[in-house]
Amino acid sequence: MDRLNRELAVAGQLLSSNVDYLSLPEKVLQFGEGNFLRGFVDWMIHELNKNQVFNGRIVAVQPTPHGKVVPKLNAQDGLYTVALRGIQNGEVVDTREVVSSISRGINPYADWGKVLDAAADPNIEVVVSNTTESGLKYMQENFYADQSPVSFPAKLTACMFHRFQVCNGNPSMGWFIIPCELVEDNGDVLRDLVLAIAEDWKLPGRFKEWVVDHNFFCNTLVDRIVTGFPRNNPETFQEELGYEDELLTAGEPYHLFVLDGNDGIQEKLPFHKVGLHVHWGDVTPFRELKVKILNGAHTLICPAGFLSGKETVQEVMSDPNFEAFVKKGMYEEILPVLQFADGTKNEFAASVLDRFRNPFNPHHLLDISLNSIAKFKTRLLPTLVQYVEKFADIPAAIAYSLASLIYFYKSVRAEDGQFTGNCIQGEYLIRDNKEVQQFFYDTWNDSENMIVLVDKVLSNETLWDMDLLAIPGLKEAVLSHLEHIANGGIDIAAVL
Ligand SMILES: NC(=O)c1ccc[n+]([C@@H]2O[C@H](COP(=O)([O-])OP(=O)(O)OC[C@H]3O[C@@H](n4cnc5c(N)ncnc54)[C@H](O)[C@@H]3O)[C@@H](O)[C@H]2O)c1
Numbered sequence: 021m022d023r024l025n026r027e028l029a030v031a032g033q034l035l036s037s038n039v040d041y042l043s044l045p046e047k048v049l050q051f052g053e054g055n056f057l058r059g060f061v062d063w064m065i066h067e068l069n070k071n072q073v074f075n076g077r078i079v080a081v082q083p084t085p086h087g088k089v090v091p092k093l094n095a096q097d098g099l100y101t102v103a104l105r106g107i108q109n110g111e112v113v114d115t116r117e118v119v120s121s122i123s124r125g126i127n128p129y130a131d132w133g134k135v136l137d138a139a140a141d142p143n144i145e146v147v148v149s150n151t152t153e154s155g156l157k158y159m160q161e162n163f164y165a166d167q168s169p170v171s172f173p174a175k176l177t178a179c180m181f182h183r184f185q186v187c188n189g190n191p192s193m194g195w196f197i198i199p200c201e202l203v204e205d206n207g208d209v210l211r212d213l214v215l216a217i218a219e220d221w222k223l224p225g226r227f228k229e230w231v232v233d234h235n236f237f238c239n240t241l242v243d244r245i246v247t248g249f250p251r252n253n254p255e256t257f258q259e260e261l262g263y264e265d266e267l268l269t270a271g272e273p274y275h276l277f278v279l280d281g282n283d284g285i286q287e288k289l290p291f292h293k294v295g296l297h298v299h300w301g302d303v304t305p306f307r308e309l310k311v312k313i314l315n316g317a318h319t320l321i322c323p324a325g326f327l328s329g330k331e332t333v334q335e336v337m338s339d340p341n342f343e344a345f346v347k348k349g350m351y352e353e354i355l356p357v358l359q360f361a362d363g364t365k366n367e368f369a370a371s372v373l374d375r376f377r378n379p380f381n382p383h384h385l386l387d388i389s390l391n392s393i394a395k396f397k398t399r400l401l402p403t404l405v406q407y408v409e410k411f412a413d414i415p416a417a418i419a420y421s422l423a424s425l426i427y428f429y430k431s432v433r434a435e436d437g438q439f440t441g442n443c444i445q446g447e448y449l450i451r452d453n454k455e456v457q458q459f460f461y462d463t464w465n466d467s468e469n470m471i472v473l474v475d476k477v478l479s480n481e482t483l484w485d486m487d488l489l490a491i492p493g494l495k496e497a498v499l500s501h502l503e504h505i506a507n508g509g510i511d512i513a514a515v516l
């Protein structure tokens with residue numbers, strides 16, 4: 021079977037429109053090429069192009085040295101298929117579309133010059149990123165004009181400095197910078213990182229002024245469940261599409277993009293004019309609702325669901341006991357501490373449960389489990405703390421989730437920097453940063469009993485940014501659950 025590329029798309033009329041997409045100029049520099057960007061922002065820019073209100077393409081830069089997507093993107097001339105499947109307004113949606121908004125991918129570690137050329141290109145007006153929460157972090161490193169920095173913020177700083185030099189600080193050459201990482205105030209965070217790196221590199225004060233005065237760092241909140249390549253049944257898709265597509269990206273039809281943008285950015289990217297679900301304005305309430313309810317519920321069910329033998333969110337939702345567990349966590353523990361009108365939070369929670377049930381896109385718990393400790397800290401721990409303050413009691417589902425998370429991080433083997441857990445599904449890779457994994461490995465191995473283990477885990481402030489032993493009753497609840505899990509496996513009915 022032939023692989024998707026420009027020739028195949030043109031011959032097969034896969035880009036069904038009179039727009040000459042494949043000749044549009046490059047207008048966006050994108051850091052990241054992962055599933056989420058391809059199924060969300062890049063798909064949205066494709067929608068703008070279809071409506072001829074942006075008319076530009078994206079250059080995608082691989083953010084880490086071990087990326088595997090750029091060669092695939094270039095082999096497919098930047099083309100890939102988005103499959104949107106789910107239920108929307110009671111109707112089944114099941115669409116496939118070849119997205120043509122990416123022009124090419126660049127591996128900056130091999131071709132840094134190409135990245136700098138794109139950065140200097142006056143047509144490039146927008147910068148987009150998604151490098152996960154781990155990518156939006158400060159890292160001290162040296163500046164070499166002819167070599168790619170390691171971290172994303174340093175790459176962006178180097179690109180901005182190059183552009184600044186080429187345009188001699190021309191105010192009109194500033195960018196709209198749109199980070200999509202699920203980090204609070206992501207735009208402000210990224211701007212501060214760029215300024216900190218500029219300081220480290222002793223870049224001129226005029227550059228820093230240009231960064232602040234003539235570039236717009238936009239705070240955002242993104243929401244769409246993008247499950248990526250349908251690895252359970254790629255052949256079915258291939259048969260149906262009639263071509264091979266290694267970058268096929270599946271996701272749900274639902275999408276929401278909240279951008280705290282100015283008039284200029286709304287004009288440049290008029291998503292609202294082409295029927296996309298965007299909100300221009302303060303991100304905070306959307307973020308609170310989405311991260312606490314949707315991401316919080318994912319984090320709640322992920323370790324217990326996986327340890328009990330379930331592979332996907334859908335399997336969790338179709339088990340009545342687990343469904344009751346999710347609802348208990350959501351309606352009895354998360355919602356009561358959220359400061360929103362009852363109607364708003366109940367409606368959002370109900371829509372999230374429907375999205376979790378989406379039978380078309382299996383969402384793998386192991387994918388969600390990536391960096392689960394940091395996710396628990398940002399997505400569930402604040403709820404736990406507020407619940408205890410408000411009700412002077414321990415939220416049972418969240419405490420059970422924490423116990424199962426600790427069990428999930430029990431590795432049976434540590435080899436070549438990889439930590440492997442074992443459960444009734446067999447062995448699985450625990451994916452988190454090395455320090456976190458090493459801590460759990462050592463603690464599981466060195467603790468003489470479960471009490472010591474729970475003490476060490478809960479009191480580790482590096483993991484939680486606080487001492488969880490200070491939460492009255494938490495240690496006892498977690499210890500009791502953990503002992504049950506260790507002796508008899510997950511018994512979710514016991515928490516209901
Ligand atoms: N998939 C979804 O449903 C969804 C929805 C909303 C938000 N997100 C966000 O997307 C992230 C996951 O992205 P994905 O689903 O595209 O997964 P993915 O694995 O396809 O892509 C992850 C991207 O992040 C990069 N990356 C990973 N660690 C990095 C680091 N330390 N520094 C720089 N870059 C790094 C990778 O190179 C890759 O480009 C999540 O952390 C979340 O913030 C995902």
Ligand SMILES: O=P(O)(O)OC[C@@H](O)[C@@H](O)[C@H](O)[C@H](O)CO
Nearest residue numbers: 242243244245246315318388390
């Ligand atoms: O993407 P992550 O790894 O940050 O978190 C896993 C899921 O909770 C997340 O991808 C949601 O599906 C997404 O945030 C929905 O918008």
